[in-house]
Amino acid sequence: MSDKALIYAIHRTQDWWRFVGDHLGFPAIVLTDRRGQGDRWVTDDFYRAYRRLYREGVEASPLLGPAEISDVIARCRVLRWMPRRKAVAMALAMAEAMEKALDDIRPTIVISFTIDSYVSDILCRRAAARGVQHYELTSSALPDMVMVAQRGVLCTLRSDPDPELLEAKVHEMVDPLYKPTIFPPPPTFTRLRFLRIISYFRTRAAFFKAYSWYRRDPLNLHYLDAQPVLGHKPRYGDVGIVSRIDRYWRKKMDAFPKERRVLFPLQLFPEASIDYWVPDLGLVQYEDILVEAASAFAEAGFHVMVKDHPLQFGFRQIELIDRLRALPNLSIVPYEVRSNDLLGMVGACLTTTGTPGLQSAILGLKSVATPNYYTTTDEDFILLRSRADTAELPRRVLNMPEPTLDMLAARHRRIVAKLLRGSFEADILSFQKFDRARPNPRAAELGQGLGAHILQLEAERKTGMGSSSGELAA
DSSP states (O other), X not given: OOOXXXXXXXXXXXXXXXXXXXXXXXXXXXXXXXXTOSSEEOHHHHHHHHHHHHHHTOOOOSXXXXXXXXXXXXXXXXXXXXXXXXXXXXXXXXXXXXXXXXXXXXXXXXXXXXXOSHHHHHHHHHHHHTTOEEEEEEEOSSTTEEEEEETTEEOBOSSOOOHHHHXXXXXXXXXXXXXXXXXXXXXOXXXXXXXXXXXXXXXXXXXXXXHHHHTTOTTOHHHHTTOTTSTTSOOGGGGGGGGGSOTTHHHHHHTXXXXXXXXXXXXXXXXXXXXXXXXXXXXXXXXXXXXXXXXXXHHTTOEEEEEOOGGXXXXXOHHHHXXXXXXXXXXXXOTTSOHHHHHTTOSEEEOSSOHHHHHHHHTTOEEXXXXXXXXXXXXXXXXXXXXXXXXXXXXXXXXXXXXXXXXXXXXXXXXXXXXXXXXXXOOGGGGTTOOTTSOOHHHHHHHHHHHXXXXXXXXXXXXXXXXXXXXXXX
């Protein structure tokens, strides 16, 4: 059977994915959850199933059992805030709609951006039930590259990277000016900008609410995700975060030796890489984990430096910051301070899946992270595998030996080699402002590279030579 891809496209990316799909080197069908977009959509099948399932109060089906439904709901930033009956009916209805699409299209491969909601999560689960691999595309930590993963586990090829390319990428990663591919942060961090952000998104949410009814699609994830009733959405009172910043954070920091300083660079919240990359649901409770870990470090005599993500400004709730500020030996660093600069001031860094965990390991710091696409061995990272491990983190940081220069150079090669085996050169941002009348040629290059990489992964998987689900260190 020849290869055939089902590509799931999120909002406003269907034209870009259609163009990418045309350059994979094998047939592709673009599927969406919005009526009239893509080659096919699940919208009408979803609503037919939802009305029946909600009316009957069904709790499970042969497609999703009770435990799997609970897991789907707990990981989705929208469903977790819905009434239970509604959330269950939506999950089961999407499972039926995706099952029908898979029956009709009969793909051998599923492709999408990183799983970020119950929609793509259920597609992945139903594809896996058929033995169909779901490959997720996202930006690589290596500059100017794209990686393929499965729930945060890097899909690596067996062959070793070219030695010259390896050395070149190591050089890029150790550059003090290194930064991952991200969107630009807000230019200012004032109370006025915080309020303007909230006001804009409240207005946007009201429009989306009305527009969803106009399109006869009120349960579409894109529209629901914008609504302020979701428990993680900020309120106007959260503008007080601006006054919670520590002006004298440097003075507090200087009272502790470098080896007793630990950086907590906060991630976006909710964050798909936490919700869908972390196997332990206890670790998905991101804010609680942060407070528990910060408390453990503070009690162990560390100074904890909390630095919020610049793109989270205007979206963070004040409760987390107040819970952290209630702890001793802790400071909230201003938004304007660069994480790269802070990494040079500390001896350890704690994140879950964020790139500061990678950067700190490259710099020779003691890096605490959950197992994910860039982590390698316990020699390079302190791996946080479950919530029960949180209390032991300070001891593990103190016991981890400082790497020698030779050990650090070997660490660089291990990490970068792993990333190279799961990445290929392409421009992930070619989807921005994509115009199908004047397509960005970089999108064609991405399609060609993605198709070639997936075919290699599939060939190695089918012959038993490789591990298309990646290689996480135990």
